[in-house]
Amino acid sequence: MSATEIVFYCIAFFMIASGLGVVLARNIVHSALALILALGAVAGVYVILTVEFLALTQLVVYGAAVIMLVLFALMLTRARERPQALFGKNRPIAFVIAAGLLTAFIAGIVASEWATTNPDDIEPLPFQEIGDVLFSAWAVPFEVISVVLVIAMAGAILLSQPDQGEQ
Amino acid sequence: MPEIVLSEFAGLSLPDWIDALIRIVFIVALMTVNALALIYLERKILARFQQRVGPTRTGPFGMLQSAADALKLLTKEDVRPTSADRWVFELAPYFAFVPVFLVFIPIPWTETWIVRDLELGFLYVFGVLGLNLVGVVMAGWGSDNKYALLGAVRAAAQAISYELPMLLVSVGVILIVAARLTVDGGSAFGAVNLNVIALEQTTTPFILLQPLGFAIFMIGALAELHRPPFDMPIAESEVVGGYFVEYSGIRWSFFFLAEYTALLLLVVIGSTVFLGGWNFPFGEDVGLGLQVLLTIAKTSAVIFILFWSRAVLPRLRIDQLMAFSWKVLLPFSIVQVLANAIILAYGGGEWIIGITSLALLLLLIGLVYGRARTLSRGAGRSLNKQPARPRLITAHDPAGGD
Numbered sequence: 106m107s108a109t110e111i112v113f114y115c116i117a118f119f120m121i122a123s124g125l126g127v128v129l130a131r132n133i134v135h136s137a138l139a140l141i142l143a144l145g146a147v148a149g150v151y152v153i154l155t156v157e158f159l160a161l162t163q164l165v166v167y168g169a170a171v172i173m174l175v176l177f178a179l180m181l182t183r184a185r186e187r188p189q190a191l192f193g194k195n196r197p198i199a200f201v202i203a204a205g206l207l208t209a210f211i212a213g214i215v216a217s218e219w220a221t222t223n224p225d226d227i228e229p230l231p232f233q234e235i236g237d238v239l240f241s242a243w244a245v246p247f248e249v250i251s252v253v254l255v256i257a258m259a260g261a262i263l264l265s266q267p268d269q270g271e272q
Numbered sequence: 273m274p275e276i277v278l279s280e281f282a283g284l285s286l287p288d289w290i291d292a293l294i295r296i297v298f299i300v301a302l303m304t305v306n307a308l309a310l311i312y313l314e315r316k317i318l319a320r321f322q323q324r325v326g327p328t329r330t331g332p333f334g335m336l337q338s339a340a341d342a343l344k345l346l347t348k349e350d351v352r353p354t355s356a357d358r359w360v361f362e363l364a365p366y367f368a369f370v371p372v373f374l375v376f377i378p379i380p381w382t383e384t385w386i387v388r389d390l391e392l393g394f395l396y397v398f399g400v401l402g403l404n405l406v407g408v409v410m411a412g413w414g415s416d417n418k419y420a421l422l423g424a425v426r427a428a429a430q431a432i433s434y435e436l437p438m439l440l441v442s443v444g445v446i447l448i449v450a451a452r453l454t455v456d457g458g459s460a461f462g463a464v465n466l467n468v469i470a471l472e473q474t475t476t477p478f479i480l481l482q483p484l485g486f487a488i489f490m491i492g493a494l495a496e497l498h499r500p501p502f503d504m505p506i507a508e509s510e511v512v513g514g515y516f517v518e519y520s521g522i523r524w525s526f527f528f529l530a531e532y533t534a535l536l537l538l539v540v541i542g543s544t545v546f547l548g549g550w551n552f553p554f555g556e557d558v559g560l561g562l563q564v565l566l567t568i569a570k571t572s573a574v575i576f577i578l579f580w581s582r583a584v585l586p587r588l589r590i591d592q593l594m595a596f597s598w599k600v601l602l603p604f605s606i607v608q609v610l611a612n613a614i615i616l617a618y619g620g621g622e623w624i625i626g627i628t629s630l631a632l633l634l635l636l637i638g639l640v641y642g643r644a645r646t647l648s649r650g651a652g653r654s655l656n657k658q659p660a661r662p663r664l665i666t667a668h669d670p671a672g673g674d
Contacts, residue, residue, distance in 0.1 A: 134413060138360065141406055157392050161399040169402030169435075173428050176409050180421060232392065233460050 107225075113153055120146035137175050144168055158232035295387050299376045307532040308338040314579050321583035348521035353416060356518065360414030365519070365526035368407025372530045374400045375537050380467040382550045382563035393466040394446065397541055398439060401496075404530060405431050408505075408515050411527070415518035423514025426590060427505035430495050433597040434502075438492035440605035441485035444612045445469065445478050445545055448625065451616045466541070470549035477548035481626045484608055484633040486546040488601055490574070493538040495597070497531065499578060501585040504593055535575065543570040604636055 123146065126139030144167040151160035221227065239247055286294075312327070312335060319326030327334030352361060378393030380386045390396050405428050412424020449472050450463035462468040479486045495502040506514035516527045543549060547570045550563035588596070611628045
């Protein structure tokens with residue numbers, strides 16, 4: 106077993122453990138904190154795949170910003186006092202769907218033809234190539250995403266506005 | 273200090289793990305000494321500004337005061353509120369501390385004294401440093417204390433808001449570096465590397481090309497570090513100490529260690545990106561020994577300015593603080609990035625960038641000064657009025673209908 110593999114299995118174990126923590130924690134803030142660890146572990150996998158740029162973006166966007174907003178919402182809304190809301194009567198259905206998805210993903214991963222399965226064959230991808238294709242070949246999806254974000258932002262502002270009353 | 277490069281300079285071939293261990297030990301020592309020294313210097317400098325003498329009793333000129341305080345903190349009882357969330361409360365100091373520790377990796381102390389020369393160093397710094405907010409928020413929430421929670425929420429809001437302008441103005445610098453690297457059809461690879469950014473400043477430090485960038489970066493650093501006049505998360509008079517109000521002893525000192533280390537790191541990064549880091553100004557070539565002195569000199573000068581601003585500037589209100597970031601700094605930094613991009617894309621000289629940036633900086637100063645004048649003129653008259661209610665909380669704001 107090479108050093109890379111050992112690191113990978115450590116990260117994978119960590120990721121699965123914290124993923125289970127997200128789902129199983131009784132306290133929703135604990136779930137959010139476990140989600141940080143899970144997303145950090147995903148960043149670790151990106152590092153192993155030699156896309157450091159993606160790993161750092163993952164940390165900046167998910168680790169710092171998105172999770173922070175989730176925690177914000179949880180802390181400011183008394184979510185802590187109602188932990189049992191996480192476990193509704195739809196749990197069996199959710200379990201079946203989740204198990205089905207997991208099977209489908211594993212089947213898909215096993216059935217796919219990968220270019221290589223040897224970690225030594227992975228070529229480091231210079232991050233400026235990501236930038237090049239992002240602003241040339243994938244410029245339209247990139248712009249569409251920004252439109253979606255603007256719409257989401259406008260919606261958030263609209264929802265959080267106090268009632269205007271009669272004007 | 274020379275230990276860190278033993279394997280490269282003295283021709284010793286150390287095994288990788290010993291090399292790594294030496295570097296880690298060196299960083300830990302630097303962190304501790306830095307925190308002790310900065311706390312002592314801050315107390316001394318603040319005391320001078322307030323016509324006091326500061327600590328004098330412990331050791332020569334009171335220099336051992338910090339060490340004595342550290343010993344006291346280590347032996348203090350570690351108190352945990354019974355209603356606190358045990359694991360979140362106890363792990364929070366480490367989550368606040370470890371990211372700051374990791375940021376040391378890509379810092380270029382001299383041209384060759386770097387723990388590891390990371391190609392994406394600048395991005396790495398902000399990616400990892402942002403994670404220390406998790407520790408702050410964990411502390412605030414885990415303490416089960418309203419003041420701590422308020423402090424943590426303020427800290428997070430403030431850090432997210434001020435990180436944006438800081439990153440954007442740094443993008444302005446990175447654009448210049450990338451333009452220089454690609455000038456002969458070369459690749460822009462390395463424009464995010466802190467050492468490459470420093471290397472590009474052998475003749476002119478980027479503060480001359482991006483004065484607005486430096487100003488916004490330092491304002492952002494003040495806010496990120498929760499230092500006055502942006503110390504809303506730990507404001508004693510409002511949230512009695514903020515997110516670490518429930519902590520004592522060694523856990524509390526971890527927060528302080530993280531804070532003073534982050535102060536050093538952000539200032540070193542600021543002086544690397546804008547002041548030329550280890551370069552002697554205007555292209556003088558100096559040896560490695562002097563390079564580290566230059567880094568220290570630039571860093572200390574900026575840290576002194578930060579202490580100075582703490583002594584002389586009044587504290588802002590939390591809503592003014594957020595408005596200042598989103599309505600003033602963010603537009604200015606976006607304009608700065610766009611201006612740089614347009615000037616560079618159309619092949620304008622770098623002096624045009626410098627002049628644009630200077631003009632923007634003067635405009636910013638003018639705006640802030642004008643606003644302060646209007647506010648202070650109105651202050652006498654509005655004393656009798658009701659204090660303005662925070663707009664976000666009121667559901668029906670009679671004054672706020674637009």
